[in-house]
Amino acid sequence: MKTNSTSAPIPTQQVKHELRRxxxxxxxxxxxxxxVGADIYVALGLVMAYAQGAASLVFAIAGSIYIMIGFAYTELSSAYPVAGGGPYFTLRGLGDFWGFVGGSALLLDYTIDIALFAVGSAGYINFFMPYVIGRTPESFVISIGPLHGINPIWCLESLIIIGILIMVNIRGIKESSVLNSFLGAVDLMAESSVIIFGFLFAWKPEMLASQWKTQFPSMHNFMYGSSLAIISFVGLESISQAAQETKRPASIIPRTSLTLIFTVFIFAVSFSTLGLGVLPWQNFAARMGDPVAMLAHTIPYIGLIAGPLAAILGATILFISSNSGVMSASRLTFSLSQFGIISPWFHAVHPKYHTPVRTIVIFSMIGVIQxxxxxxxxxxxxxxxNMYAFGASLGYILVFIALIKLRFSDPYTPRPYxxxxxxxIKYKGRKTSFPILGVIGMLGVGTILFEVVLTHTIGRIAGPSWIILCFMYYVWYRKRDGYPVFGSIKHDWEAEQIEVLTSAEEYDLLEQYKLALAERDKKRKEIK
Amino acid sequence: MQPQVTLLGAIIAIVFATSIGGLLWWMLHPPAQIQPAVAKARHAVGAFKRILVPTLGVAYSEKAIELACRLGTEQKAEIVLTYVLEIPRTLPLDASIPEGEAQGNEALERGKAVVELHDLIPILRLERAREAGEGIVKVAKENEVDVIVLGIRPSWHGGQNIWGQTTDILLKKAPCEVIIDKLPG
Structure with a gap:
């Protein structure tokens, strides 16, 4: 499959794939x-504050949509195991312009990742504040003129965290798979213990029922809460990031990503159900900074240890998530520059540390401003x-459209999942399977985007403003380099797919792909 | 907080633990890796989209048809069945030989029944040639087949040519792969 060309092709040597780990x-x-597992540390308090007695329902609804998004990512990541993620799929399916739109939405989310998780990490550090300095974080809240509820200490802590991330990323760090594995495993066990012990010894079904019955949110809050619940699933892109660096991604990724999707879904629904059966939702709303640690602290037998442990894990794992925002922004700009969506200027490296200093500083500073x-x-x-939800839902809609389009335009690439x-259905004389769930998922995410625009005062202004700003840059860059603004640059996707499958050591799929192409060429020859 | 155990809470805790445990177990047991040579071999057979089987309407020919059908089932291959009517050199190639034609059509119809049992598409060709081998090669070329499956007679009387003339021509001139199935003599 080749995209229609309206301009000079990008030199093939420019499109190189990283070595696989x-x-x-x-x-x-x-x-x-x-x-993704870190998200619940941030989302629990935030969603509870709006979804109130219906928090479990809201997590279940958002989670169901998330599962469909996860299915789409799993199919595309195992079929195209490269690190570009959503924007790459969009670019392949819908062309350069929509790839740019998806890329800019995702870039917005990465900058928010940096800010949101730094704030979340600082929130969990603050769990210890009363024990260390004898004051709660809330006691520092001040008002400046018409602005109320400002917490300068929490803000400062968050900025220090981002500052540390900028420094370590400029000096160059490697994402440690071993550290991630260790922390993730400890977190998995800790979260599971809180849920199991919580349901066994602290959960009161009558309390859940009472909150459901008497504390059901208004329609506005329900919609607001369900659109915020999407942040429990931030990091879906990591599925495709992992695909780039995993051996045999087509065999491994469907298993790891489906497990990840369902694990996170089960955790989100379990935590909210447990929370509403243990404490009033107002407690979570009042402790948005460290809701999981607060919940863990109330569980009999393990609370004394689980509370501080959850706080330490929350602070650490959210710090890593914030860092992944910095690194992912850098990966994304690299990927976008490879396909002529943004200028390679962004990827200039530091003369001493050989790290993409411009990307790190620019996008981290946007995180600082946010x-x-x-x-x-x-x-x-x-x-x-609020702002995150806009970028995520826009990006996910494009991924769903790309999923459907690619089923028709690239039926030759084998899809292990x-x-x-x-x-x-028959399309151009060939049997094509049309994904019904793709349409349902697209409508589901579309509803979330609609909710965001309807209920998120900041998101509906800041989100589109960001996209417009990026579009202005895109027009300038593409015109300057002689590339079409709405058209696409020529890409040799077939050669790239063969290269990707070979480097992924997916020989079975490689043979399938070559066979499908040979068959297509034979048919074309017959028609001629 | 005082511990409070409820039946529903205990059930949810067990369901939760089982679900997470089950998911992790499934994830940690992926299928084994396929080596490049194995993948090539696997897909080389999958590439048989059009299979030619010469038939004489005898048992070993029909077994070859069955074999071809099983080779082609997964990829829904087309099965080209051919009966080559050998015309003596003393007669013109288009000479009328009603008995031979009837025998050929009967053999092809029987073969067609075997193919249809597998839900595959049969293509029937009654071919005239001076030598059966030459006729088969011609059909193979015209139909652009990917493989020829040839059943040969089980008996061998100790002569030098174990294959027979038809097989010999096919092995030398066939434009594609040839699979020979010889029943024990």
């Missing part, structure tokens, strides 16, 4: 889990989550 099944799973501005609003976490629920 020998990431194991467990390592691949933990890579994602360290990223952090400062969010602390000027009544709830920093809420504001950041397919989104379930397909109907076979």
């Amino acid at each position: 020998d990431v194991t099944v467990w390592g691949s799973f933990m890579w994602g889990y360290a990223d 952090t400062i501005l969010s602390f000027l609003t009544p709830s920093a976490m809420d504001t950041l989550g 397919k989104v379930p629920l397909n109907v076979n």
Whole structure:
């Protein structure tokens, strides 16, 4: 499949793929889990504050949509095991312009990742504040003129965390698969223990029922909460990041990503159900900074240890997630520059440390600005989550459209995993399976985007403004380099796919792919 | 907080632990890796989209048809069945030989029944040639087949040519792979 060309092709030597690491099944799973598994530490308090007695339902609804998104990512990541993620799939399916839109939405999310998880990490550090300095973090809240509820200490802590991340990333660090695996495994056990012990010894079904019955949110809050719940699943992109660096991704990724999707879904629904059966939702709303640690602290037998342990794990794992925002922004800009979506200028390396210094500084500084501005609003976490939801839902819609389009435009690439629920239809004389779930998922994410625009005052202005800003840059860059703005640059996807499958050591798929291409060429010859 | 155990809570805890444990177990048991040579071999057979089987309407020919069908089932291959009517050099190639034609059509119809049992598409060709081998090669070329499956007679009387003339021509001139199936004599 070749995209229509309207301009000079990008030199093939420019499109190079990174060397693959020998990431194991467990390592691949933990890579994602360290990223996505951390989300509940931030999302629990935030969603509870709006979804109130219906928090479990909200997590279940958002989670169901997330599962469909996960299915789409699993299919695309195992079929195209490269690190570009959503924007890459969009670019392949829909062309350069939509690839740019998906890329800019994701870039917005990575900058928010940096800010949101730095704020979250600082929130869990603050769990120890009363024990260390004898004051609660809330006691530092001040008002400046018309702005109320500003917490300068929490803001400062978050900025220090981002500052540390900028420094270590400029000096150059390697994402440690071993560290991720270790922390992820400890976190998995700790979260599981809290849930199991919580349901066994602390959970009161009558309390859950009472909150459901008497504390059901208004429609506005329900919609707001369900659109925020999507942040429990931040980091889906890590599935495709892992694909790039895992051996035999087509065999491994479907298993690790499906396990990741369902694990995170089970955790999100379990934590909210447990939380509502143990404490009033107002407690979580009041402790948005460290809701999991607070919940763990109340569990009989293990609370004394589980509370501080959850706080330490929360602070650490959210720090790593914030760092993955910095690194992912850098990976994404590299990927986008390879395909002529943004200038390679972004990827210039530091003369001494050989790290992509411009990307690190620019996108981390955007994270800094977002952090400062969010602390000027009544709830920093809420504001950041608000903006995140816009970027994520826009990016996911494009991924769903790309999924459907690629089933038709690139039926030759073998798909070791397919989104379930397909109907076979004839298209250009060839049997193609149309993904019904792709359409349902697209409508589901579309609903979330609609909710965001309808209910998120900041998200509906800041999100589109960011995309417009990026579009202005895109037009300038593409015109300057003689590339079409709405058209696509010529890409030799077939050669690239062969290269990708060979480097992934997916020989079975490689043979399938070559066979499908040979068959197609034979048919074309027959027609001629 | 005072511990409080409820039946529902205990059930949820067990379901939770089982679900997470089950998911992790499934994840940690992926299929084994396929080596490049194995993958090539696997897909080389998968590449048989059109299979030619010469038939004489005898048992070993029909077994070859069955074999071809099983080779082609997974990829829904087309099965080209041919009966080559050998015309003596003393007669023109288009000479009428009603008895031979009837025998050929009967053999092809029987072969067709075997193919249809497998839900595959049969293509029937009654070919005229001076030598059966030459006729088979011609059909193979015209139909661009990927492989020829040839059943040969089980008996061998100790002569030098174990294959017979048809097989010999096929092995020398066939434009594609040839699979020979010889029943024990």
